[in-house]
Amino acid sequence: MKERAQTPGGVRAAQLAILVLIWIFILGIISWIVGLLRLSLQLGDIPSASIGISLVAIPVFLLLLGVANYVFWGLRSAGSGEATSAPAEAERRHER
């Protein structure tokens, strides 16, 4: 893996489609949680349980979305440079 492979348009489109699907999936779950929270508030149906769980679950899903985005864009923008065979070796070079 000494050189970066040329990325054809189809591949790039498929990669973007995966990222969009991840966004839809995670935002869909967050919307579902928020929807249940709104419903419990409207009905006065012990909203504390919904608030408590939303406060834990939504940041976890946002963090997962953040990691996915970081990897997708991070790898694309960091694709040029000297290739190494092992990640730990690169870490060490960076530290030096």
Added chain:
Amino acid sequence: MRSTEALGPDVCLLRPIEETGRGFYITAGILLLGVLWGVLAYGSQLSRGLGVTGLNQPVSWGFYVTNFVFFIGISHAGTLISAILRMAQAEWRRPITRMAEVITVLVLFIGAGNILLDLGRPDRALNVLSYGRYQSPLLWDATSISAYLTASLLYLYLPLIPDIAILRDHSTRHHFLYATLALGWAGTERQIRVLNRAIAVMAVLVIPVAISVHTVVSFVFSMTLQPGWHSTIFGPYFVVGAIFSGIAALIIFMVIFRRAYRLENYLKPIHFQYLGFLLLTMSFLWFYFTFAEYITAYYGSVPEEMKVFWAKFTGDYALFFWSMAICNFAVPMTLLGIPRFRTITGILIASISVCVGMWLERFIIIVPTLSHPRLPLEPGSYLPSPVEWGLMVGCFSLFGLLYMFFSKIFPIISIWEIREGREVSLREVEDRVRSYLPGEQGEDIAAEGVPR
């Protein structure tokens, strides 16, 4: 496509992807028959309703919920074991993490699918989406499993990226798939830093998420006032059982793939020895929690609790209970505790025994309690129907089949992690061990900046 010479001895890890033997087709055919049986059974249940199962009042949960808890438990194989070993920098983890992570993702899908089977009509799941109430531990389950599934998928995918790039550059098949999933990986220093950072974040994140999932699964039972379920230690008891069965499932897959794909050079006896020790430790922990759980119920002697207690110890469910005790404690103790028996075959037998024992444990947690409910109902009984047996076989077959398919598309052992271990970690480990040891007299003090 480039020459595979650059991969050195690890080129053999690509062989299962490039070549398919007769054994693969025979095994896949058998598993496909199992899946077909499951599909037919589900078709029967879908058209005739839950009446074709052995579920009844008061025993409204049976095989499906047992399988749900069992599969979710096994999912702890991967992410948790892999994440803990990765964070602890246990170098022997390298050939086993991928196998463990794949188990996690697949069984989560199958485990969650068992809830749909238990619903009878799958369209009822839409009610959970539209009108779910967060007072119910069932909805906590749905949320935590969704988080765990997303995290596990990401945690499986990230360490796969460098290997997918190897396949993109060297494989003759699925080029579009590999090129897409490789995300332009070229192995540059910056890319490696990005990937290492993301893997480190995920390794830290998945441990609490994994523990929360099985704790929440236990809450489905312990938040009720049912005899045998209303227990404060159910959370850790379930987590311990999950890790226990997860390690056992991982060992079984390691033995199968070691033999099928001739991976003896990668999955060495030392890997089985270390996992065997972990399994033995978990067996002791499981026994401790089981003992604590039952001695508390026995000492309290609440009449409703004692009905369930005696049903398990001497009544209708005694065979299952004592089989569980033998499978989860006596067999692993003997095979893993005595060095003469601690061979790969011995460890495999102990692992199969633990998987059977943990399935029985889930069964005897669920069914005896429902057969002897706290409410003044007649005691019930439960006999699974052929439909439930069919769906159970279908689920296990689907698990095996999907695992096989995964191994035909992606390397089942992480190639880059093995290379990293060979090229870099050998030196690093020496430095690390030196850093653990006390230095020469006065050296440590000088390093801390204190004058001699």
